[in-house]
Structures are given as structure tokens and as C-alpha cells.
Amino acid sequence: MSLAAGLPRWLLIPAALGAAIVLVPIAGLLGRVPWARLPELLTTEASLDALVLSVGTAGVSTLLCLLLGVPLALVLARSAFRGLALLRAIVLLPLVLPPVVGGLALLAAFGRNGLLGETLELAGIRLAFTSVAVVLAQVFVSLPFLVLSLEGALRLGHRRYEQVAASLGASPSVTLRRVTLPLVLPAVGAAAVLAFARALGEFGATLTFAGSYQGTTRTLPLEIYLQREVDPDAAIALSLLLVVVAVAGVLLTTVRRASR
Amino acid sequence: MMELTASVPSRSLEVEIAVADGERVALLGPNGAGKSTTLDVIAGFLPASGSLLLDEVALDGAPAHRRPIGLLAQQPLLFPHLDVLGNVAFPLEHRRGLGRREARRTALTQLADFGVEHLAGRRPAQLSGGQAQRVALARALAAEPRLLLLDEPLAALDVTAVPEMRRALRAAMHGRMGVVVTHDPLDALLLADRAIVLEHGRIVEDRPAVDVLTAPRSDFARALVAQSPWLAVADLDALRSRLA
Amino acid sequence: MRTRSLAVAGLALLALAGCSASPAPSSSTAELEGTLTVAAAASLQNAFTELGDLFEDANPELSVEFAFAGSSALVTQLQEGAPGDVFASADVANMEKAAELLSGGSELFASNTLTIVTPPGNPAGVETFADLADAQLVVCAAQVPCGAATAAEAEAAGVTLSPVSEEQSVTDVLGRVTSGEADAGLVYVTDAEAAGDTVDRIDFDTTVVNEYPIAALNDSEVAAAFIAFVLSDEGQAVLASYGFLAP
Numbered sequence: 090m091s092l093a094a095g096l097p098r099w100l101l102i103p104a105a106l107g108a109a110i111v112l113v114p115i116a117g118l119l120g121r122v123p124w125a126r127l128p129e130l131l132t133t134e135a136s137l138d139a140l141v142l143s144v145g146t147a148g149v150s151t152l153l154c155l156l157l158g159v160p161l162a163l164v165l166a167r168s169a170f171r172g173l174a175l176l177r178a179i180v181l182l183p184l185v186l187p188p189v190v191g192g193l194a195l196l197a198a199f200g201r202n203g204l205l206g207e208t209l210e211l212a213g214i215r216l217a218f219t220s221v222a223v224v225l226a227q228v229f230v231s232l233p234f235l236v237l238s239l240e241g242a243l244r245l246g247h248r249r250y251e252q253v254a255a256s257l258g259a260s261p262s263v264t265l266r267r268v269t270l271p272l273v274l275p276a277v278g279a280a281a282v283l284a285f286a287r288a289l290g291e292f293g294a295t296l297t298f299a300g301s302y303q304g305t306t307r308t309l310p311l312e313i314y315l316q317r318e319v320d321p322d323a324a325i326a327l328s329l330l331l332v333v334v335a336v337a338g339v340l341l342t343t344v345r346r347a348s349r
Numbered sequence: 350m351m352e353l354t355a356s357v358p359s360r361s362l363e364v365e366i367a368v369a370d371g372e373r374v375a376l377l378g379p380n381g382a383g384k385s386t387t388l389d390v391i392a393g394f395l396p397a398s399g400s401l402l403l404d405e406v407a408l409d410g411a412p413a414h415r416r417p418i419g420l421l422a423q424q425p426l427l428f429p430h431l432d433v434l435g436n437v438a439f440p441l442e443h444r445r446g447l448g449r450r451e452a453r454r455t456a457l458t459q460l461a462d463f464g465v466e467h468l469a470g471r472r473p474a475q476l477s478g479g480q481a482q483r484v485a486l487a488r489a490l491a492a493e494p495r496l497l498l499l500d501e502p503l504a505a506l507d508v509t510a511v512p513e514m515r516r517a518l519r520a521a522m523h524g525r526m527g528v529v530v531t532h533d534p535l536d537a538l539l540l541a542d543r544a545i546v547l548e549h550g551r552i553v554e555d556r557p558a559v560d561v562l563t564a565p566r567s568d569f570a571r572a573l574v575a576q577s578p579w580l581a582v583a584d585l586d587a588l589r590s591r592l593a
Numbered sequence: 594m595r596t597r598s599l600a601v602a603g604l605a606l607l608a609l610a611g612c613s614a615s616p617a618p619s620s621s622t623a624e625l626e627g628t629l630t631v632a633a634a635a636s637l638q639n640a641f642t643e644l645g646d647l648f649e650d651a652n653p654e655l656s657v658e659f660a661f662a663g664s665s666a667l668v669t670q671l672q673e674g675a676p677g678d679v680f681a682s683a684d685v686a687n688m689e690k691a692a693e694l695l696s697g698g699s700e701l702f703a704s705n706t707l708t709i710v711t712p713p714g715n716p717a718g719v720e721t722f723a724d725l726a727d728a729q730l731v732v733c734a735a736q737v738p739c740g741a742a743t744a745a746e747a748e749a750a751g752v753t754l755s756p757v758s759e760e761q762s763v764t765d766v767l768g769r770v771t772s773g774e775a776d777a778g779l780v781y782v783t784d785a786e787a788a789g790d791t792v793d794r795i796d797f798d799t800t801v802v803n804e805y806p807i808a809a810l811n812d813s814e815v816a817a818a819f820i821a822f823v824l825s826d827e828g829q830a831v832l833a834s835y836g837f838l839a840p
Contacts, residue, residue, distance in 0.1 A: 218757035255413035258444025300758025318665040318736040
């Protein structure tokens with residue numbers, strides 16, 4: 090066991106303050122949990138619908154983020170052309186945009202009168218107010234998260250392994266499959282867990298774009314927001330649920346790293 | 350036969366190198382002279398204007414994975430996520446198109462040739478520097494290259510591992526062409542027949558290795574020889590036949 | 594000597610008379626000063642902002658500050674210690690939740706009913722409340738005052754609504770309609786008025802009335818004066834101009 094090995098002692102003070110800023114509010118939240126009512130509050134139809142919807146959509150979103158984000162991260166990390174920096178900045182935009190703005194942007198693109206929405210309407214496809222919209226909103230905010238997490242891992246010196254693989258007869262596709270991806274798999278795993286956690290907690294874009302309806306679009310964060318109006322206890326109970334799921338997810342990342 | 354004419358303006362490299370069948374060439378020169386760049390061009394990692402003929406087949410447009418060229422660098426660069434057997438089986442699967450099980454069986458034979466079959470199940474991280482480099486050589490040879498490119502292959506090895514590796518390299522280059530980048534005049538002497546000296550991206554000497562090391566004409570060769578006074582007093586031919 | 598004191602007395606009487614005649618439209622006799630903080634439901638924003646301006650005109654030394662939000666959010670904020678002198682809620686239920694914060698009782702000052710709004714041109718051809726069952730409808734969630742009213746209207750009309758989304762605030766419902774995402778929405782009459790010609794409005798026979806109570810959170814003179822102003826003829830006229838009905 091060691092604490093701040095090789096670091097000056099005074100570093101512990103700002104570090105402790107940093108930890109406190111997160112830990113104290115969480116502790117406050119835990120202090121307000123209505124423990125006696127917890128089972129009843131968490132098993133209402135609305136609560137269960139929200140939980141299942143949240144985990145389901147976040148799962149699908151994470152999968153999509155992986156399928157699209159890993160290639161994107163690879164291309165961004167290994168390309169050099171004029172305008173790359175700008176492209177990268179735009180791709181990472183959802184990280185800094187308020188999620189509500191993200192929701193407005195999604196409406197502008199996929200809403201009934203949106204850029205692509207109008208064409209989709211003609212084809213009989215309506216995206217807004219569906220679970221698909223929830224997934225879209227989550228992917229919009231999580232994808233840049235995943236790309237950013239992976240960028241570092243992909244810029245590492247794996248190039249030399251890839252060159253060796255080529256000299257041994259592996260085509261670029263084979264090299265990607267047998268050398269590049271296996272080498273970054275731990276980083277991809279960690280990034281996926283973070284993307285899942287972000288998707289789970291997504292609120293602003295979902296509310297603005299997908300709307301709120303039990304079972305279809307009312308994810309856990311939206312349910313919490315709604316319950317605040319009538320039953321603050323229920324809101325806190327559901328918040329606890331969200332905290333537990335998120336902490337479990339993040340712990341998974343740590344465990345994975347430790348097992349390497 | 351390998352014939353290379355390469356020009357890489359961004360690295361101010363302009364070279365013309367020919368290597369006969371079975372011939373081994375040492376590539377010498379100061380840091381930044383373009384030695385590794387030349388190897389990168391031959392291997393297909395760096396685009397260059399010019400031409401590359403290997404056994405009368407034009408390779409200059411071909412992607413790296415289609416060139417029958419083997420690499421060995423200072424670091425073994427064994428794939429960390431595969432075991433030793435998996436590493437050696439890799440080129441057997443992809444260059445020679447063997448199925449996974451057959452590749453692994455053949456790989457085991459390859460390892461035996463190098464006396465390291467007992468390491469088959471180990472992970473690269475569990476090997477010593479000398480062991481890893483030998484496995485890397487076995488892997489490079491499994492792809493049946495016509496030309497071997499060696500970039501200071503002995504530089505990172507323990508002094509006790511060097512002689513054995515040097516012997517293995519000499520044996521490996523038998524019947525193949527070899528280009529060896531090195532800073533060590535002993536390597537140039539024992540691993541190569543001819544020595545080419547590169548300075549600022551241009552070839553300044555291209556003569557038999559023994560001649561370059563006993564009667565240097567370029568600045569670099571002169572400095573190199575000055576560093577190793579034994580070159581002046583030793584009987585180099587005898588040394589070669591004894592240690593080869 | 595006697596004429597002089599008479600004149601002085603006369604002047605004094607005149608001065609007093611001048612002082613007592615208050616030129617301000619509000620019912621206060623002395624001018625108020627300081628800051629008045631009013632926590633009011635979001636649907637009151639336009640009307641109360643105008644009331645606030647008028648109240649400030651009458652009392653130049655006074656500034657009125659508003660906190661507009663959902664009634665429930667306001668109650669929580671006030672309970673957590675947010676400043677406030679007056680609380681105006683969009684329904685009686687939320688006023689009851691704030692009971693322990695009130696310095697006295699509460700009084701009803703306005704009421705509001707629902708109406709149907711559609712995008713301009715009414716693309717889905719909605720004509721009656723019953724038509725809403727087949728349209729792409731957006732309503733307030735049942736947990737907020739306008740949502741409770743919606744649910745009650747649906748029950749009274751015997752119509753089962755299947756909205757595509759239940760928004761947290763009336764403003765959001767209106768937004769869905771003005772942007773064309775929804776075929777129809779149920780909002781307050783006051784919201785439809787404020788939206789002007791960005792929406793088409795279809796009134797129906799309402800049975801549910803949302804009653805708005807107002808109460809003082811302390812016994813300051815400013816709080817009482819403002820409440821009195823809201824309840825006065827002038828205040829009521831302002832509210833009516835925005836579409837509110839009498840309490």
C-alpha cells in the first residue's frame with residue numbers, strides 16, 4: 090500500500106479537495122435516500138420501464154459507437170491532411186456543446202422538417218419520439234467521448250508492429266484484424282465502458298430530440314427529472330440506481346486494467 | 350539480384366544500390382545519413398521515386414506485404430499478444446497461405462532449426478533479449494524472403510548473446526541477399542562482403558568491406574576506423590574465416 | 594399675530610392635503626422601496642413581467658425581481674432557501690406543498706383553461722378534442738399542473754389520448770407544435786395567446802380549470818402591496834389581456 094509515492098506531501102491537499110468536490114455531494118445524495126421506501130420505489134412500472142429502456146438503448150448506442158468510433162479514431166490518428174485539425178474539432182464538438190443544443194441539432198437534421206428528416210418522412214420513417222431517436226441522441230454525445238479516449242492509445246508506436254506484419258505478408262486488412270486491433274483492445278474496452286456510462290446519463294439531447302414517453306423514450310435520467318415534480322423521494326431513489334449502475338461500469342474498467 | 354534506384358527529396362536521399370544473389374552488403378554512415386530511410390524504401394514503407402527490381406520483378410509500385418523481403422530490427426518486435434509459436438506461424442499463414450494448424454506445426458519445426466522449440470508456448474515478454482531476437486529471425490525467415498534487411502540487429506543484445514546471434518544471421522543470409530545497417534565495424538566485417546557508406550543521403554563509398562575498413566576513403570569510414578585501431582593491426586581475412 | 598399663525602396653519606393644512614393625495618395607480622399610500630422578489634409559475638411570465646413594470650412605475654424606489662420556473666421547482670427552491678417575498682403558483686396543489694413557507698393564507702388571483710394548438714395550417718386537420726386521439730399529439734406530463742388538467746379533460750371527454758411525448762413544461766409542448774414536430778398539442782389559453790400566429794388555435798368545451806393562488810412568504814409591506822396590486826382591478830385587467838380568466 091502506498092500513498093502518493095515519489096510525490097511531495099503537499100500535493101495531497103488539493104488532491105483531497107478535488108476528491109471531496111465529488112464525494113461530498115454523492116454522500117449528500119446517499120444521505121437523502123429513502124431506504125425504507127426503496128424497494129417499492131424502484132419496482133414501479135415506470136421505474137422498471139425506465140431502467141430497461143436506459144440499459145437497452147445505452148447498450149445499443151455503445152455498440153454503434155464502437156462500430157463507427159473505432160474506425161473514426163483510427164483514421165483521425167493516422168491521417169495528415171490540411172483541415173484535419175478542424176475536422177477533428179468538429180467531430181469532438183458534442184463534448185463541449187450543451188446536450189440540449191445537441192438535441193436541437195438532431196432535430197434540425199432528423200426532425201420532421203429537418204435536413205434528412207423530410208426525406209425520411211417521405212419514405213414513411215419517423216425518427217423523433219422513438220427509441221431510435223434515443224439511441225441517436227446517445228450516440229451523438231458518446232461517440233466523441235469514445236474517439237477522444239482512444240486517440241492516445243492509437244497514436245502509440247504500434248506502427249512498427251504494423252510494418253513488421255506487412256513484411257511478413259499481412260495485407261492492411263489482416264494487419265488491422267490481427268495486429269492493430271488486438272494491441273489496442275484494452276484501450277477500446279475502457280473507452281467502451283466510458284461511452285456506456287455517458288450514454289446512460291444522457292439527458293438534454295434525449296429530452297429535446299426524442300421527447301419523453303414511458304417505455305419508449307423516458308430513460309432513467311428523464312424519469313428522475315419528471316419524478317422531481319411530484320415525488321422527490323422517487324427521484325432520489327432512481328438517482329441512487331443510476332449512481333450504482335455507473336459506478337459498477339467504471340469499476341469494470343479498473344478491474345480490466347488490473348488484470349493485464 | 351536486387352537493383353535499387355531511389356530518390357526521396359524530403360529526406361534528401363539519392364541512392365543507387367545493386368546487390369547480387371547471395372551477396373551481403375553493410376550500410377554504414379553517420380546518424381541521419383539515410384540508412385534506415387533506404388531500408389524503409391526497399392521494404393515499401395516509404396514512397397520514393399525511382400525503381401526497385403528484385404529477381405527482375407519490378408517492386409516499386411507493390412505494397413509492402415507483397416514484397417518478398419524480411420526485416421529484423423534492433424528490437425525483436427514480436428507481437429506481444431501472440432505466443433512464440435503464434436508469432437512464427439503468422440507469416441506461414443499470411444505469406445505462405447497455410448491453415449492455422451498446419452502453420453503452427455511448421456512453425457515448431459522452424460523454431461527447432463534455431464534451437465528454441467522449447468520456447469514455443471512462451472509469451473514474448475517472458476523471453477530474454479537474445480531469445481527474442483532469435484525468434485524474430487525465425488519468424489522473418491518463415492516468410493521465405495529473398496532479401497533480408499537488418500537494421501542494427503545486434504545493437505540491443507547482451508554481449509554474451511551476440512556471437513550466437515551473429516552466427517545465426519550469417520547462416521540466415523546464406524543463399525539470400527542481405528543489407529545490414531550497422532555501426533559496428535566487426536559486424537560489417539563478419540556479416541557483409543561489401544560496404545556502402547552513406548553521407549547526407551548520398552553514397553560516398555561502395556567497395557569490398559575489408560577495403561573500406563583498412564583503406565577508408567570517406568570521412569565517416571575514416572572516423573570509424575580511427576575508433577577501432579585493431580582494424581589496422583589485425584589480419585582481417587583470417588578473422589573472417591575464423592569467426593564466420 | 595393671529596393672521597400670521599392662521600396663515601401658517603393654513604399652509605400646513607394645504608401641505609398635508611397635498612401629501613395625502615397619492616398620484617400612483619397602485620393602492621399604496623406611501624412609496625415603497627427596496628427589492629421585491631417574486632417566485633412565479635412559468636405560465637405567468639408575460640403577464641407578471643408587465644405587472645412588475647407597472648408596480649415599479651408606481652414605486653420608483655422599488656425594483657421587482659422575478660424567478661420564473663415550474664411551480665414544483667419553485668417550491669423546492671424556496672424550501673432550500675432561495676430568496677422570495679411572494680409566491681404565485683400554477684395550481685393549488687403546489688401552493689399546499691409550500692404551506693409552511695407562507696406567512697399567511699393564499700388567495701386565488703386567476704385561472705386558466707386548456708386549448709388545442711396546431712402548426713399553422715393545421716396539417717393533420719384536427720377539429721375536435723376527439724380528433725386528438727389519432728393525431729401525433731404532445732401534451733404535458735401528468736406530474737405537472739397542465740398535465741393534470743390534460744388528463745382530467747381527457748377523462749371528462751371520454752377520449753383516450755396516446756401522445757408521442759409528455760413534456761415537462763408547457764413551453765416545451767408549444768415548442769414541439771411551432772416547430773412542426775407534433776400535429777397538435779394541449780396548452781393553456783395564455784400560451785396560445787402568446788404564441789400568436791405561430792400556431793393555429795382550436796378551442797373546445799373545457800371542463801377543467803386551473804386555479805392560480807398567490808401568497809406572501811413574509812409579512813413585509815412590499816409583499817402585501819404587490820399581492821393587493823395583482824388582485825386589484827388594474828392587475829386583473831392586465832391578466833385578462835393575456836388570456837387569463839377571473840379566479
